[in-house]
Each structure stands twice: as C-alpha cells, then as structure tokens.
Amino acid sequence: MSEQDPIVVRCTPELTYRYAAGRYGSRFLRGLKEGRILASRCRRCPRTLVPPRIACTGCFGRMEEVVEVPPRGELLAYTQVTFPFLDPFTGVKRPIPYCYGMVRFEGTDNTFQYFLAEKNPANLRVGQRVRAVFREERKGEMADLVCLEAAE
Amino acid sequence: MGERVAIVGAGQTLHRSRRLDVSAPELIDEAVQAALTDAGMGPDGIDAIVVGNMEHFEGIHLSDLWAVEGTGGVGKPQLKIATGGTTGSSLSQAAYYLVASGAFRTVLAVGWERLSDSEGETTTGIVTAFDPIYERPTLAGAVSGLAIMACQYQSKYGTRPEDAAEVVIQARENALRNPHAHLRKPVTTAEVLASPMLSTPMRYLDMCPTSDGAAAVLFTSRPGDRSAAWVRGVSGAHNHVYLGDVAEGAASFLNTLTIAAERAYKQAGVTSPREQFDVVEMYEPCTWAALEWAESLGLCAKGQAARLWGEGTTRLDGDLPVNPSGGVLCTNPIGATGLVRVAEGSLQVRGRAGERQVDGARLALTTGFGGSFWSEVMILGRDA
Numbered sequence A: 001m002s003e004q005d006p007i008v009v010r011c012t013p014e015l016t017y018r019y020a021a022g023r024y025g026s027r028f029l030r031g032l033k034e035g036r037i038l039a040s041r042c043r044r045c046p047r048t049l050v051p052p053r054i055a056c057t058g059c060f061g062r063m064e065e066v067v068e069v070p071p072r073g074e075l076l077a078y079t080q081v082t083f084p085f086l087d088p089f090t091g092v093k094r095p096i097p098y099c100y101g102m103v104r105f106e107g108t109d110n111t112f113q114y115f116l117a118e119k120n121p122a123n124l125r126v127g128q129r130v131r132a133v134f135r136e137e138r139k140g141e142m143a144d145l146v147c148l149e150a151a152e
Numbered sequence B: 001m002g003e004r005v006a007i008v009g010a011g012q013t014l015h016r017s018r019r020l021d022v023s024a025p026e027l028i029d030e031a032v033q034a035a036l037t038d039a040g041m042g043p044d045g046i047d048a049i050v051v052g053n054m055e056h057f058e059g060i061h062l063s064d065l066w067a068v069e070g071t072g073g074v075g076k077p078q079l080k081i082a083t084g085g086t087t088g089s090s091l092s093q094a095a096y097y098l099v100a101s102g103a104f105r106t107v108l109a110v111g112w113e114r115l116s117d118s119e120g121e122t123t124t125g126i127v128t129a130f131d132p133i134y135e136r137p138t139l140a141g142a143v144s145g146l147a148i149m150a151c152q153y154q155s156k157y158g159t160r161p162e163d164a165a166e167v168v169i170q171a172r173e174n175a176l177r178n179p180h181a182h183l184r185k186p187v188t189t190a191e192v193l194a195s196p197m198l199s200t201p202m203r204y205l206d207m208c209p210t211s212d213g214a215a216a217v218l219f220t221s222r223p224g225d226r227s228a229a230w231v232r233g234v235s236g237a238h239n240h241v242y243l244g245d246v247a248e249g250a251a252s253f254l255n256t257l258t259i260a261a262e263r264a265y266k267q268a269g270v271t272s273p274r275e276q277f278d279v280v281e282m283y284e285p286c287t288w289a290a291l292e293w294a295e296s297l298g299l300c301a302k303g304q305a306a307r308l309w310g311e312g313t314t315r316l317d318g319d320l321p322v323n324p325s326g327g328v329l330c331t332n333p334i335g336a337t338g339l340v341r342v343a344e345g346s347l348q349v350r351g352r353a354g355e356r357q358v359d360g361a362r363l364a365l366t367t368g369f370g371g372s373f374w375s376e377v378m379i380l381g382r383d384a
C-alpha cells in the first residue's frame, strides 16, 4: 500500500434471525405438510389470495375464511436466474441457474412466486398450465412444496 | 395546498463504482456543500433536514446518526426516511410537505448510498427487503423482480431485446455530457445483446449499475431572488407486500406509477403529458422498465414505447428528452437515486444543467421507483 492509497477496514459479521410465520402463515405451512395449498378469502370483494393473510389486498377487509385451492394453475410470468449472489436466507451463494415464476392457482386472484421444475426457459411460456409437486417427507416448511411443473 | 415550495439548490457528488477516497459523512458533505453553493446559502439558512439511504447495503443502522457530520443536522430537527429505491424521491416529498405545511421555511433533503461497502452483494441487500418465508427463497433482488416484469411486457407486446437496448444506448450517450454520471462509455446494440444474461430476458447491460454517491436538494418557501424550480405536483402510491400480489393484474405491472402520475398531473394542470412536459427524469432501473413505465406515465400508448425511443423522441434533441443525465442506467447510488432525478429536473427548469441542458425547459417530470413496485412523482416548473 502506497502513502496515497485509501485505507479500508473489513467487517464480516455472522448474524442469525428467526421469523414468526404468524397465525395465517403457520396454517399455510401446516397445509403444505398435508400436501394442500391454502388460501384466505374475503367475502366483501370477493377475493381469494395465496398465501393466506390477515388483510385483503382489495379492500383491507379481514380475511376470516381459510380455504383449500386446487394445487394447479397458470404461469403468468417466469425467469431463469443465471447470476451468482450471496443468499441472505442461507448465508452462502445461491445455487444457479434456476427458474421461478408467478403462478395463479385455480380459484385465486393473485399470483404466487415459486420455483419451476423446468430448467430451460425456452420451454416455458406465459399461460402455461402448471401443478404443484410436493416432497414425500413433509415437515411443515416451504421446502415441502418442491416446485411447480408443467401440467400438459 | 399551503405554502408554495421552490427548489433553490441542488448538489451531487461524483458518482463512481467505489468512492474509497471518502467516508460516508465525507461523501454526504460533498453533496451538501455543492447544494449550498448552488443556492448561495449558508448552513444557518436550513431549518430542518430529511436524510436517508437503504440501510442494509452499508450494514449501518441509525444511518441518520452517521450522516449528521455531513448534513449539519446538530441542534436541528432531522428525520430519516428509508423507503428503499424510492428513498430519494420520498426525501423530496417529505421536504416538500414540511415546507408546504408552513412548519419550516427551508428544508434540506439528503440521500446517499455506498453500494460498494457490501462488496458487490447489492442483491443480497435487496432480497432482505422481501418476505423471508414466501419470497426470499426465489427472488434474486431487483434483477429477477424486474425480469419477471419484462417477461410479462415482452409476452404481451412482442417487444424485442434490441428495442430495450436502445434505451441504454441513448442513456450512455447522454451520460457523456454529465460529469457526475458513473458510467460514461457508449455502448452498441451488439454489445448489449452480447452482455451476460443475468435473469432472462435481462442482460447485464439492460440493468442499472451499483454506485457510491450522494445528492442534496434545498426546498424553501422563500426563494427571494434566487433561481427557482417550483414544485407543481407531488404524489406517491405504495403497493402490496408480496410480489405475487403486485403481479395480480399482470396488465400493467407498475399501476402505482399511473395512480401517482394522474394525481400529480391534476395538481400541475397537465392533461397531455407528451406535449406539456419538456423533459423527463425517470427512475428506470433497467431498459425494460423505461419502456413499460413511459406507457404507465401516459407518454405514449400501451405497447408503443419502443417507437418513442426508436424514433429518437426521447433523445436530448428530441421532442421529449428522457433522462438527459443518463438516468439510473448510468448512475445508481440507491438512496440518492430518486433525489438525483429531482435534482436533475430542478437544474433543467432553472437552466443550469450545463451540457445536458434541454433548450428552454420549463416543465419537468421526475419519478421514483422502489419496494414492491411502488412509485412517486414530482413535477417541477420554471413558473410557480
């Protein structure tokens, strides 16, 4: 280092966090354990949303009803991620490439962002039918829902 | 509407990929001193300060504490505003409201970021903004979130990657005239289409850079005989928590921009934005966003933005110049980025934009983008 070089100081903390899934989130994750997709419903709008949550996106009304929706839907947008980055969820580089998309489950009004089974984006198209793939050993966590795969 | 509010000073740092020559307060100082010089004002003229950045990137919390050496906030009311990508535009809106209310005569807005502090891991910081259970596992920051939007836009209108490339080609040409800009090197269509794919259909050169930099803007109800840019319209629209809710409509991803723009246009008496605005400083984090959001702003019909750029309307010498500064595609210190749009818009209507000046600019449209696709708009005029 020369006399003119700016001096920098490095800092490498290891931090851990724990998040509450909440009342609605816990029901959703327990639903996944049973191989079911749960949504919340607003009678006023009416609107059905995945994941279930306390307040309606349409009218801020209370979503008192939690219902099961079919584990299949329509792909409304997708991307294949190909650049490397540090995953704040795991603290290590996220494995790439992977495809994910926005899926509208049947009977719902919003989309759900999740992994796609397809590895090649050239085989994906907007409007495609997809279905949920669950793993055999389920624990009540997001990973119980492995991905969404082509249903046609 | 309360007091009429004018911008009488705007300052920016040199925005670069790494400003290792200065600490955070020194970086802020650079922008604040430039704004005071531009306004011909001393620090005693400032009654209150709003300051902000996007906290995760530097790993600094209570960033308003760190900033105070640069803002001159000791002994004065100083509030932190942090709304992610919109931090800079939110700062301008907060400063406006504080002055318009009559509570303060002159308010300084300061936005800053040192994206290089996290050593390239900007995406990591952005991912932490989203729901840890449902959306963090899939999201790859702004890059993939915007790629999803681009996928929808492309599928709907058949827009080609070369149409999007035209946006960054023009931005880079403009940045050559802006000494503050970070990326000042022309690019060609072939270079854009050959740049690495980040997240389909988004390539490296479609995406904004990460920069270190700061901006400071002075808002006052008493401009006196100072050169002034008058705030003519202000609005914002927040959005849903999940990106899956944002994509609900799928017809217009950034409907919040349309909502905010319509309210601001009404305040400013703008009924035909394409004809009435002389210049636009838009927060376009990627090429595809510039296209779709020009449509959300009503600058052209849906699906027609590629023609707006292709025919040169958006060029510095075109009918409606967009981002004479080079925009976000050339400079992106996130917490300052939205405030840079306001600073640039104010310089344009004050006739102080140097080599990037749009001849005779009287009415400027500026926008901010952030979070789960939310938006803010500020309209600036030479006339009150």
Ligand SMILES: [Zn+2]
Binding pocket: A042, A043, A044, A045, A046, A047, A056, A057, A058, A059, A060, A061
């Ligand atoms: Zn409702």
